Amino acid sequence: MTGKTFLLSSALALCGAFAAHAETELTVYTAFEAEFLERYAAAFHAEHPEIKVNWVRDSTGVVTAKLLAEKNNPSADVVWGLAATSLLVLKTEGMLEPYAPAGVEKLDARFVDTDTPPSWVGLDAWLAAICYNTVEGTKLGLTAPTSWEDLTRPEYAGHIVMPNPASSGTGFLDVSAWLQTFGEDKGWDYMDRLHSNVASYTHSGSKPCKMAAAGETVVGVSFAFRGANSKSDGAPIEVITPTEGLGWDAEAAAIIAGTDKLEAAKVLVDWSVSEAAMKEYNEGYAVLAMPGVARAVENYPADAEGKMIKNDFEWAANNRAKILAEWSSRYDNKSEPKS
Numbered sequence: 001m002t003g004k005t006f007l008l009s010s011a012l013a014l015c016g017a018f019a020a021h022a023e024t025e026l027t028v029y030t031a032f033e034a035e036f037l038e039r040y041a042a043a044f045h046a047e048h049p050e051i052k053v054n055w056v057r058d059s060t061g062v063v064t065a066k067l068l069a070e071k072n073n074p075s076a077d078v079v080w081g082l083a084a085t086s087l088l089v090l091k092t093e094g095m096l097e098p099y100a101p102a103g104v105e106k107l108d109a110r111f112v113d114t115d116t117p118p119s120w121v122g123l124d125a126w127l128a129a130i131c132y133n134t135v136e137g138t139k140l141g142l143t144a145p146t147s148w149e150d151l152t153r154p155e156y157a158g159h160i161v162m163p164n165p166a167s168s169g170t171g172f173l174d175v176s177a178w179l180q181t182f183g184e185d186k187g188w189d190y191m192d193r194l195h196s197n198v199a200s201y202t203h204s205g206s207k208p209c210k211m212a213a214a215g216e217t218v219v220g221v222s223f224a225f226r227g228a229n230s231k232s233d234g235a236p237i238e239v240i241t242p243t244e245g246l247g248w249d250a251e252a253a254a255i256i257a258g259t260d261k262l263e264a265a266k267v268l269v270d271w272s273v274s275e276a277a278m279k280e281y282n283e284g285y286a287v288l289a290m291p292g293v294a295r296a297v298e299n300y301p302a303d304a305e306g307k308m309i310k311n312d313f314e315w316a317a318n319n320r321a322k323i324l325a326e327w328s329s330r331y332d333n334k335s336e337p338k339s
Contacts (some may be wrong), residue, residue: 024264025052029067031169032061032081032251033206036284040081043280044271051264059203060086060169065327067256071095071296073196076266079257083169084111084250085176087120088317096120097255097262101270110311111250111289121273124285127304128174129224130240131209136218148242151219152193160198161208162221164335166324169249170205170223175327176316177247177309191331201335213237225285228300241301250283250289 030037032255037057044053056076058066063088067076071093079087090096091113100117111122130151142155151160163171179187185229199217202208208220209227213235224246227239253272255265278293286297287305316323 016079016254022221023050024261025054025266026077026261026268027054027056027075028078028080028268029056029076030079030081031058031063031083031213033284036280039283040277040280043276045266047271047274047276048267049219050272053268054297059167059205060172061136061165061203063171064089067095069311071328072299074258076256077261078253078255078265080155080253080268080272081123081251082254083172084120084252084313085172085316085320086169086251088113088165088255088313089320090254092317095257097257097265098257099255099266099269101266101273103273103275107273107289108291111252114314120252120254121269122252122289123277124171124281124289125248125250125308126170126205126225126285127241127287127308128170128177128224128247129222129301130225130242131212131220131222131227131230131306132214132238132240133215133218134238135236136215140218142218144238145219145240146243147195148190148244150242151197151221152190153197157199158197158199158221159218160221161193161200161202161211161217161219162198163205164201164203165327166332167203167338168205171201172316172320172324173247173249174221175323177245177311179323180312180315181245181309185193188326188330191327195331195334198331198334201331203336203338223261224301225297228286229313231299239301241304241307246304248287248306248308248311250313251285277299 056338096119098117099120112118113120165171165175178190182190206226209222211217212220213230231240253269259265278288278290283296286300288294299309
């Protein structure tokens with residue numbers, strides 16, 4: 001979930017006729033991919049034209065930082081489409097309004113906050129993956145990786161791009177997963193060795209795969225759905241799910257505590273976990289919070305969901321600031337400039 005900040009009025013072309021009759025106005029912060037946000041917004045407004053939404057969109061790290069900075073004077077009423085690990089940070093700060101939306105019992109328990117009522121609910125999941133350009137790899141005489149460890153081989157020096165975890169939710173789920181899977185000492189040792197081969201760290205979780213698809217790098221550490229889409233569009237890439245397991249995070253929704261638009265906020269969160277919403281998310285994600293709804297996605301790796309690690313969201317959220325500080329002190333020198 002990535003991109004520059006911009007505002008999307010709910011008076012989108014598809015919904016313009018409804019905006020003039022809006023009775024309640026919500027400010028919603030989101031890190032949904034820009035290409036999917038308009039679709040989701042239109043679907044919600046088709047069912048609820050009485051609610052006008054002002055969208056504030058950016059990458060996961062930027063949205064999280066903005067919400068924390070506004071803790072004592074929040075501008076948002078709802079967060080819809082932000083990493084569960086970020087929402088847990090907000091929960092710790094007392095910034096979320098507990099609410100059990102209609103239909104929450106239909107969701108996979110992994111996608112629901114453990115408190116009763118929950119402070120956040122998951123919508124879908126994005127999973128780590130490697131996008132490998134087969135044409136460029138062959139030209140350079142490289143061997144396609146099958147594991148995370150393979151990326152530390154000397155042959156990959158300068159041929160890997162991955163996201164910066166401080167600005168990208170995809171980057172953070174990678175780092176968190178490596179620390180959980182390998183243990184902290186071995187996890188940092190792994191990232192030290194990986195860093196030697198990394199050409200740059202992007203501020204977008206999808207950009208490394210886009211670069212691999214375009215032949216601008218051989219390996220892009222990104223997420224599986226982006227790879228599947230790029231391959232379906234004709235890019236010469238393979239979407240590889242490393243043998244050690246896949247980091248993942250849930251796009252999630254929550255109500256900001258203290259909103260004076262609570263009833264409208266509940267309507268949005270109710271809709272966010274509905275079957276209708278799940279079908280919209282399936283346009284952008286293959287793993288949904290509601291079992292039995294997702295249809296197969298072309299070129300999505302068949303083994304991906306089975307390789308999802310047992311993700312400790314609470315640990316990741318509680319250690320997020322420490323992890324990011326350590327990561328930045330070690331590796332930020334290869335991050336691309338912020339635009």
